[in-house]
Amino acid sequence: MKPAKARGIVAVRAEAPSDVKALLSELQKDWQSFKDTQAQKDSEVKAKFDDVITTEKFDRINNSVTDLQAAIDTANAKIAAMSLSGTGPDAVKDAEYTEAFQAHFSKGQVQANLNKGADPEGGFLAPVEWDRTITDKLVEVSAMRSIASVQNISSAGFTKLFNLRGTGSGWVGEEEARPETSTPTFGSMVITPGEIYANPGATQGMLDDAAVDLESWLANEVQTEFAKQEGLAFVAGNGVNKPNGFLSYATGAANAAANPLGAIGVDPAAATTAVTEDELLDLIYGTPASYTNGARFVMNRTTLGKIRKLRDADGRQLWQPSSVAGQPSQLLAYPVTEMPDMPDMAANTTPIAFGNFARGYLIVDRTGVRVLRDPFTAKPKVLFYTTKRVGGAVVDPKAIRILQMDDGV
Template identity: 50%
Template sequence: MTKHFAPAKARGIVSVRADGDALSLIRALNSDWKAHKDAQAEKDKQLAARFDDVVTTDKLVKIEASVGALTGALDEANAKLAALALNGPGGQDERSQEEREYSASFDAWFRTGEGERDLKALAKNGGIKAAYSVGSDPDGGYTAPVEWDRTITDRRVEVSPMRQYAGVQSVSGQGFKKLYNVHGTGAAWVGETGARPQTASSTLVEYDFAFGELYANPAATERILEDSEIDIASWLAGEVNIEFARQEGLAFINGDGVNKPKGLLRYDAATEAALPVAQRHPLGAIGEVNTGAAAGLTADGLIDLIYDLPEDRSTGAALYANRKSHAVIRKMKDGEGNFLWSPPFQAGQPAQVLGQPIRELSGLPDVAANAVPIVFGNMAEGYRIFDRVGVSVLRDPYTNKPYILFYTRKRVGGGLWNPEWLRYHRVAA
C-alpha cells in the first residue's frame, strides 16, 4: 500500500511540558521528586500507624507518574543535546564537485529511473565505489550519496539507544579484525652485574567481529517521487529507519553473530567457554556480579556491582537497564529508608543511582531469576558498532506495479571491544 508522510508523533518533552527546555524539566523533576519523598514519608507514617489514607495513596501514584514522565522527557532532551554536539551546526557543504554532481544525478535516477549510464560514469570517474554484494552482481544497485548515508545513520542514532552509548566506527571493507595484546610481557629486578635472562613476550591475538547486512524495501508512488518539494533523502531515511533500528536494537543486545552483530549479552563465561578457542574473545568474558537475591535486586548487590569495576576502568561508567527495571530501581531504598535513585541536577546529565548515572537501554531483560537486567560500565569502551561506508539502493519499478520499490542495503557489525570495562548484574543469590 502507499506510504504517506506524517509528522512525528509528539513524545517526551512536548507531551509533558509546553516549556520543554532542559532547565525547566530539571526544576519540575526535582520539585516532583521532593513531593514524592514527602508523600512517601507520610504514607510510611500511616502504614506504621496501621492507617492508610486513600488521598495520600492517590497523590503518591500521581506524583510517581509525573516523575516518570519528566524523567523520560529529560532523557529525550539530553539525547537531542548530545546529537547537536555530535553533528555540529552544519550548513556548510564540504562535498567535492564530483560528489555534488553524483548526488544530483542519483536524485534524478531515484525519482525517474532515467540516466543510469550517466550515473555509472560519474561513479567511475568520481571514484565513488558501489557497495555490491560479494560474488553477486545482480544484487548490486547504486551507492547512495554520502549525505544520504549520513541522514540514514543519524536517524538511527535517534531511535537505537545502543548507538547513543556504544563506540561507533566506520569501515570500508566487508568486515573488521582487531589485534589484541594479551599482555604477557615479563620483567624482573636485577643487580648492576646480575644476569639478565630472556623474559616472556606478549602475544597478539586476532579477533574477527561479526557483520551482517541490513535491508529494507520501501515503496513509493510516482506522484511522491515527482514532487520536487519532497526531500527524497529524508523520505528514504524515514522509510528504512524504523526497520533498521528495530533489527539493530535486537542484534546489538542479543545477536548470535551469525549474519548479524554479536550482542552485548552474548559474552558471559558459559557462552564463551562453549565456543572453539579461536572464536573466543582474546580478553575473556564479561565479569558478573550477583544481585544477592534469587529473584530480585538488592541495594547491597548494586553496591557490589559498582565497586567490582577496577578504578582505572570506572571512568565514564553508567548503569544500563530497560524501562521496567528503572521502575524497580526507583523504588529501592537503603537501610535507613533513603531512596537509591536521585534526579539529575543539570542539563545533559541522567538520573543517578548510588552516585552513578543510570541510562535506559531497551532490549535488556526484565528483573527475573538468572537474568541480566543491568549492565554497568563504560559502553563506549566496552562495545563497538561498525558501519560499512555506503548504502546501496536498487530501484525496482516492475515487481509491485504501480509502486516503485527501493531495495536498500547497509552492512553493519558489532561486538565486544573490551570486557574489562563492563560488568553484568545477574539476578542470583
C-alpha cells in the same frame, strides 16, 4: 481524597534549549511529588493501612518521572548528535552527487555524477548528508550507539588484536648477564558485520511530487526499523547475520569464551524481582577502578521504575533525576542509560549492567548506506531496498559487569 491529575508527558519532544529547561522544571516538580508520595506510603505502612488511591498516585507519578527523564535524554542525544556532526542539518557536502542521486531516486535516471557513488556490491551509496541523517537518528533511538565505541570499516570484516602479555622479566646485578626473556603473546577476534535492511515503497506519483522531501522521507522510513533491529542485537544478538549482544559474553553465556580476555563478570542477586543497594554497589566495586571514569548503569524502563524507589539507610533516594541540560539521570552517582531491550527482572535474567561501554563494546559500521531502486517487483510502487552492514562485539569484558537475578529454585 481526590487523586492528583497526571501530567501528559509521552508526546513531549524537546527541540530547543528553552524546551529542555521546561522539561527539567517539570521533572523536578514531579520528583518532589514522587518523594512526598513515597513518604506518605511509608506512613501508611507503619499504620498498617494501604490506601489504593495513594498507591495509584505513586505509580502514576513514577511513570511521569520516567517519561520526563526519557524526553530529556532524547533532547540530550539530539544535542550530542548535532555536536558530533559538526555541521547544520541542511549542509550539503557534495551538491553534484546529491542532485544526481535525487534524480535517480525519483525518476530512475543514471547521470555521470552518480558513478562516483556506485558500490561494487550493487546499488548507489546514499549522499554523505543523507547518510548522516540516518546515523544521527540511530544515536537518538538506539541507546548503545550513544555509549559504545563505533568503528567505520570499508572491508568485509574487522579483526581486533589483544595483547595477552606474558613478557618475562627479572632482577639482575649491574654486571650480570641479561638472558633473553619470554615474548608476549597475542590473541585476535574477528567481527563480521551482518546486513540490516529496510524495503519501503512509494508510488511514482508521490515521487513525482516536488513538494515531497524524498531523502528525509526514506530516512524516516528506515530509521525505525534499523534502530529497532540494532538495539536488540547490540544487547542480545546471537551473531548469526547480526552483531553479538554484550549479554552473550557474560560468564556462562554463549560467547563466554569468544573473547581472548575472558567473559564479562556476573554478580548474583538474592531475589528474582528485586535488587538491593548492596548488590548495585557490588557491580560498581567489582569493576576495576580504571574503567569507572565513564562508567554507567544500563537497564530498561520497568527495571528503572523499581530502582527509583530504592533508598539508602538514611532515607535518601539512590536515583536522582537530571538537573541541567545535557546531564543524564544518576544512580549512586553514576549515569543511567535506559535501554528498552534489556530484560525485565525475573528468575535467572540479567536486567542490569554497569560499566564503561565505550571501552567494553565496539560497533562496526561498514561505510555507506546502499540504496537499490526497484520499480518492477511491486508495480505500481517503486521499492527502495536500503541496506547497511553493522557488526558488534565485546572487546574488553573487564569493562562491564552484569547483575543476574536468582533462579527462584
